[in-house]
Amino acid sequence: MALVVRDDSGAPLNTHRDTMRVTVNAAPIADAGPALVVAPDEDFVLSAHASVDPDGAIASYVWRLPDGTTATQERVDHQIDAPGTYRIGLRVEDNFSGGAAADNDEVFVTVNDAPVAQAGADRLVAPGDPVILDASASFDPDGQIVQYQWTFDDGFADQELAQVERSYATPGTWTAQLVVTDSAGVANSTVSDRITVRVNAAPVADARPDIETDALQVAFDGSGSAGADGDALIYTWDFGDGSPPRTGQQITHVYPRSDTFPVTLQIDDGLGMSNATAIHATTVVVNARPVAEAGGNRAVCSGKSILFDACDSIDPDGGLLLYQWDFGDGTTSDLVNPSKIYETPGASAVTLRIRNGKDTEWGRDMDRVAVLVRKGPIAHAGDDLTVYANQSIRFDGSRSTDRDGAVNAFSRIMGDGGTASGARPEYRFETPGTYTVTLTIQGEAIGNRSPLDTDTAHFTVLPAPSQTIAAQDRAAAGLPAACAAEVQGLDSAQVTDHT
The missing domain is CATH 2.60.40.10 (Immunoglobulins)
Incomplete structure (x- = not known):
């Protein structure tokens, strides 16, 4: 730039010229770098390396950080602990001596909020039952889940689905792990959850071997039964005789009679699964003892x-x-x-x-x-009897015996003052009462033994029955005539006819 001054003298040297150089400073250009996505507490780098000064150099850098502090380096290492989106400002100044120029820029840092994996509740199933594993309750607070993966510890193939349907063949306790991944692609983008799948082992019922006994009271023992998973078992017995079932591990039952009874023991592990129960059948034979009867003495x-x-x-x-x-x-x-x-x-x-x-x-x-073996004869007077007065009675001593098979003589004292002889005499008791009849027999006289033996029989003599007939003394020819008969001294049930 030139400056010319002139005076008003009009003289030849009335002007003077001077020059100066003017430098127009170009402002620097701040560049805080591209947007960043990081995990909480993950180290990241803020770099102003791309910032430039077209006609000089960058003399200073000032970073305004989310925690209120500043940093003055071109490159700053930093971390943020809480998820969210943060704006970080950058100010640069150049080295122009005539007064530094400045420029500002900012960078957005997103601190990723981890996704939430939800594999669902633990499961209890029976072998072969379908199991639906559902991860649809999983979510990402600040984005979306881009991948689901289920892994299993029973050899089942991994599944990259939100929902998986499968079954377990082998009883036991198994683990299913769910891994979900969000779209951020940072350290906390992948999280996991797991559930336990208990595959119920069926209980085993043991009612013990068949029972054969002559006692009506029978003891049952189901303690040989077992629940493979250690569950408390419920024991229910059906005794096969129509009585109500009863519960208990060890129990007694009284049967109403001798017979063969089908008995079942059902055990239940109480879990409500399709294989929660087991049944064992046994048989109880209640024998009636035979009864020996050898006859009398x-x-x-x-x-x-x-x-x-x-x-x-x-x-x-x-x-x-x-x-x-x-x-x-x-x-x-x-x-x-x-x-x-x-x-x-x-x-x-x-x-x-x-x-x-x-x-x-x-x-x-x-x-x-x-x-009792005797040497002499044995008298047998016959059975005790109840008769009526004046009723003809046939006595029988023929069951009396002697060693040689022949009884030589029979004599009876009738108890009412009368006597009778012979093996089978007839006799009448005239007076009601109770009489003891003594039979004496005479057998063969052998050695010093007595040839005589006696036996007694007892007779109850009832009054003889009588009857009274009442009738009209006159009746018209061809018309019925009334009459009545009354029997006394005889049970009415013994009156079979009136003629």
Whole structure:
């Protein structure tokens, strides 16, 4: 730039010229760099390296940071702990001596808010049941989820889906992990969540082996049952006899009768799964013991055959019985009705043992009778009777015996002052009352033994019945005539006809 001054003298040297140089400073250009996306507390670099001064150099840098502080370096390392979008300002000045020029720029730093992975609640399923794993509740607070990935620890293939449907074949406790990734692409863009899938193991019911017993009260024990997962079990017994089911691990039940009963034990682990229950069936056979009946005590003469009879022995279950007689003198028999001759006088205990075809401890029974073996004859006066006065009675002493089979004489004292002789005499009691009839028999006289023996029978004599007939003494011909008969001294149930 030139300056010329001139005076007004008009003289030749009335002007003077001077020059100066003017420099027009070009302002610097601030460049804070591209926008950044980082994770919380992640180190990032603010760089003003791209800032320029067209006609000089950048003399100073001032960064205005989100926490209110400043930094004066061209390159600044920084971190921000809270998610959000932050504006960071940059001011640069050049080195122009005539007065520095400045420029401003800013950069946006986004601190990523991590996505939230939600794999759902833990699951309890049975083997083979469908399981839907759903990650749709996952979200990204400041963007969107761009990837889902499920991984499994039971060998099932990884799945890159938000929702996966699958099943588990093997009981146990398994883990399913969900990994979600957002669009930021920074350190906290990927997060995970996991759930536990418990695949229920079915319980095992054990009602123990079949039971066979002769007792109506039966004890049951389900303690051999087990829940593979350690769950508390509920035991329910059905006893097979129509009674209501009952619960309990160990329990007793009283059966109403002898029979075969199908028993079931159901156990429940209480989890409500399709495989939460198990059933075990067993059988209870309640046997009725056979009943041995050897007959009554017996008296017999030595050398005389005696017939034993076990026909009244029974097996309530209808089984075939086997018999074993022990006659008390070292001899035995397996017949139902064996005969036996005792040669030696005295008392013998005869034992009858029976058993059914099962030959178990509850399939046996025994009975004992006493046999008195005498040398002399044995009188048998007959059974006790109830009769009416003046009723003809036939006495029977034919069951009396002697060693040689023949009774030589029979005599009876009737108890009312009368007597009778013979094996089967007839007699009438005229007066009501109670009478003891004594039978005396005479057998063979052998050695020093007495040939006589006595036995008694008791008779109750009731008043003889009588009847009264009442009738019209006159009646018209061809018309009914009324009459009535009354029987006294006889139970009305015994009156069968009036003629």
